[in-house]
Amino acid sequence: MNLFQIPSPETVPTLTLVDAIRANAKAHPERIAVVCGDVRLSWGVFDRRINQVANLLLGLGVQKGDNIAILSPNSEVYATLFMGILRAGGCVTPLSTMASSEALQKMLTDCRAKAIFVAEQYLDLIAGFAGALDLARFAIDFDHPEYQALTASLATHSVEDPLIPIEMTDAFNLIYSSGTTGTPKGILHNHWMRAAQMDRVTPNGYDDNARTLLSTPLYSNTTIVSFLPTLYGGSTVHLMAKFDARQYLKIVERERITHTMLVPVQYKRIMDLPEFDQFDLSSMRVKFSTSAPLRADVKTDVLARFPGKLIEYYGLTEGGGVSVLIADETPDKLHTVGKPAPNNEIRLIDDTGKEVPQGAVGEICGRGPTMMAGYFGRDDLTRDYLWHDAEGRAYFRSGDMGMFDDDGYLILSDRKKDMIISGGLNIYADDLERVLLADPDVIDAAVIAVPSADWGETPYGLVLLRAEASRTVGDIRDHANAQLGKSQRLSQVERRETLPRSSIGKILKRELKAPFWEAGKE
Numbered sequence: 001m002n003l004f005q006i007p008s009p010e011t012v013p014t015l016t017l018v019d020a021i022r023a024n025a026k027a028h029p030e031r032i033a034v035v036c037g038d039v040r041l042s043w044g045v046f047d048r049r050i051n052q053v054a055n056l057l058l059g060l061g062v063q064k065g066d067n068i069a070i071l072s073p074n075s076e077v078y079a080t081l082f083m084g085i086l087r088a089g090g091c092v093t094p095l096s097t098m099a100s101s102e103a104l105q106k107m108l109t110d111c112r113a114k115a116i117f118v119a120e121q122y123l124d125l126i127a128g129f130a131g132a133l134d135l136a137r138f139a140i141d142f143d144h145p146e147y148q149a150l151t152a153s154l155a156t157h158s159v160e161d162p163l164i165p166i167e168m169t170d171a172f173n174l175i176y177s178s179g180t181t182g183t184p185k186g187i188l189h190n191h192w193m194r195a196a197q198m199d200r201v202t203p204n205g206y207d208d209n210a211r212t213l214l215s216t217p218l219y220s221n222t223t224i225v226s227f228l229p230t231l232y233g234g235s236t237v238h239l240m241a242k243f244d245a246r247q248y249l250k251i252v253e254r255e256r257i258t259h260t261m262l263v264p265v266q267y268k269r270i271m272d273l274p275e276f277d278q279f280d281l282s283s284m285r286v287k288f289s290t291s292a293p294l295r296a297d298v299k300t301d302v303l304a305r306f307p308g309k310l311i312e313y314y315g316l317t318e319g320g321g322v323s324v325l326i327a328d329e330t331p332d333k334l335h336t337v338g339k340p341a342p343n344n345e346i347r348l349i350d351d352t353g354k355e356v357p358q359g360a361v362g363e364i365c366g367r368g369p370t371m372m373a374g375y376f377g378r379d380d381l382t383r384d385y386l387w388h389d390a391e392g393r394a395y396f397r398s399g400d401m402g403m404f405d406d407d408g409y410l411i412l413s414d415r416k417k418d419m420i421i422s423g424g425l426n427i428y429a430d431d432l433e434r435v436l437l438a439d440p441d442v443i444d445a446a447v448i449a450v451p452s453a454d455w456g457e458t459p460y461g462l463v464l465l466r467a468e469a470s471r472t473v474g475d476i477r478d479h480a481n482a483q484l485g486k487s488q489r490l491s492q493v494e495r496r497e498t499l500p501r502s503s504i505g506k507i508l509k510r511e512l513k514a515p516f517w518e519a520g521k522e
Helices: 017-027 043-059 076-087 101-111 120-127 150-155 191-200 221-232 245-255 264-271 296-305 379-384 429-437 473-481 509-521
Strands: 032-036 039-042 067-071 091-094 115-118 136-139 171-176 186-190 211-214 236-239 259-262 286-289 309-314 323-326 345-349 362-367 386-388 394-404 410-415 419-422 425-428 442-452 456-465 492-495
Touching: 017 043, 017 076, 017 191, 017 221, 032 043, 032 076, 039 043, 039 076, 043 076, 043 150, 067 076, 067 101, 067 120, 076 091, 076 236, 101 120, 101 171, 101 186, 115 120, 136 150, 171 191, 186 191, 191 221, 211 221, 211 245, 221 236, 221 259, 245 264, 259 264, 264 296, 264 456, 296 309, 345 394, 379 386, 419 442, 419 456, 425 429, 429 442, 429 456, 429 473, 442 509, 456 473, 473 492
Parallel strands: 032 236, 067 091, 067 115, 091 171, 115 136, 211 236, 211 259, 259 286, 286 309, 456 492
Antiparallel strands: 032 039, 171 186, 309 323, 345 362, 362 394, 386 394, 394 410, 419 425, 442 456
């Protein structure tokens, strides 16, 4: 907080998520808290299991702020672990199941995790190095001699609340950015930041017997920003272990879902289902979208056929300026991502750090109550991402480009960072380029985002090959993909004779991308 000197929300938070969850369990122990598949946990059962997780961790000697990792698909167990870690005073470190083994090793080494909870389907991702790390290992759903069985371990621990006092400045969660060959950045949030986000609970109806359906992974901030308010509001979270558009609609109809968070590619897949109009979706009150821009034509279709409000958030996991578009109230602004949220400020700057004039494109810099505490262990890196206005107030530099229209609505432009958003997941082009450039047959490489009907965007590689190279670009792609996480894999690699560069040697990616995106508009 000291690095940012963040503005306060309209209502300064005084209740932590830990205290809110505890109070909700006491207030209505029979109400359903979490649903996943055929499993339904009441608030009372959920609370007792949270206590067992907390007591298990305390028995290991876990101290305030210790990082506890989870590598698992969505499940009621994941939800319980998440809340149990917090109740013990630990910091939840949810790991991406789409990351490569190399990236996961770097994350676990960087955060010095005290323990990890692993699901069997992802065991292979850490099997090659986990034994060398000094951390307790728990098997969520399998038997293994090197892992403690979670169910058996919990059974030996008390269901009584350990009542560890939690302060607003305590660490809440550590979310790692995408990364393969570089060291991923750990984005640290504290309890203040998450508590400040709860100002959206009542306005969005999360405390009105909401039934929220989440199908994006719990390691993603996209999911967490709907997961937490639902539980804070004492309502019910429905989790999907894996997204399937038809199954999603079946759950909405059967469970009378009222709230949901989806990324743009999911909206597209849902709306494209031939039988979409056959489902009764009348229970839906509010639908949210974030993580990538939702195309105006998809918004129009959602507003026409999918009941309930449509709210789009633009923001970063790091926090800073958040903008909100209430699409059903502003049908003429669907090409934008809305206006800055209350108590949020967004400024646009040029390459010299000066604010750009009205109507001009600039890098988006923001500040607001929900800022990260900083990059884990990297105050130097945190400072590198800050911009200060004339009054000395700190803003987070997003790396995204945008402009404000005459009505103050934010229109996103190109991304200054070469980040690709595929299926709602962030992919950094330089990570992929390093892998390509390590190939002995590649002498230069660029990775760009190209349109994808399935994913919104997909990584596309352009390479210069050595004259003596005998391998095909298909071989180059396959070799690179074998080293990348599932979400990062290159859809195609194309051979070029030259790559356009600026006078100072930077590859001009805008020129490389233009033909692909112009073709998509035709």
